Amino acid sequence: MDGVHDLAGKQGWGQVPHTANGPIGDTFKYDWEHLGYSLLFLGVSKGIFTLDEVRHSVERIEPRVYLTTPYYERYIIGAASLMVEKGVLTQDELETMAGGPFPLALPAVSPGRPAPEHTITFEVGDKVRVRDDHFAGHVRYPAFCRGKVGTVQHRTAMTWPFPDAAGHGRSDGGAEPSYHVEFAGEELFGDDTDAGAVVVDLFEGYLEPAV
Known part of the structure; x- marks a missing residue:
């Protein structure tokens, strides 16, 4: 989906400061940040939702909230939104525990879609083009590579x-x-x-031969 979460390559934002990951203990800057991943993996391990559903829920956060919310807090909102959507909690129960209003992700606007039929298995060195489609639901390719041609460097042995x-x-x-x-x-x-x-790491269903 084209949304506020997909900012890579957009004009006007400048370079993103980046540092390599430090020790495991440096993953979280504040004590509360682990809650986002804790809720995420709790829901996934209990079969309440999938990791991709959490990603989609984060993408559905209202743009003004998304841009003013730290990374890990977005995942708290995303996981909590799914808990409400799946009937594990009510919004009233959530806001009672939070001690006040709690923003939830916006409703999904698409039912999703299966993978394209008749996909092609590519080999290292093949020239491929990313499918130039616009889908209102969750996808795992950045908009900047839509319709672009690249070269396969590696194919994973596992499937997801x-x-x-x-x-x-x-x-x-x-x-x-x-x-x-x-x-x-x-x-x-x-x-x-x-x-x-x-x-860019891309699923097979997003690729077609570059001709």
């Missing part, structure tokens, strides 16, 4: 549920491998870029 279905709680999406696809910086962003190349 197709996110466009799993993100909506569907079980008819099948499972696919993913590919590491390298794109030239100019292919993605034009001549005005500092990127020499960008590698």
Whole structure:
């Protein structure tokens, strides 16, 4: 889905400061931040929702709330929203525990979709194009690579549920491998870029031969 969460490659935001991960203990800056992942993995382990459903729920957070909310708090909102949507909690119960109003994700606008039929298995070195489609539901490709051509660098040995279905709680999406696809910086962003190349991990159903 095209939303406020998909900001990579957008004009006007400048470079993103980045530092490599430190020791495990440095993962969380504040004591409360672990709650987001705790709720996420609790719900997944209990079969209440899938990881892709949580990602979709985070994507559905109202844009003004999304942009003013820290990363881990978004996952608290996402997991809590699913708890309400799945009937585990009511919004009143949630707000009683929170001690006041609690923002929830906006309703989904799409029922999801299964993987495309007749996908192709690619090999390292193959030229591929990302499907140029616009889908209102959850997807796992950044908008900046839609319709762009890259080269397969690696194919995973394992398969995972197709996110466009799993993100909506569907079980008819099948499972696919993913590919590491390298794109030239100019292919993605034009001549005005500092990127020499960008590698994106993409599900098989998002790819087609580049002809």
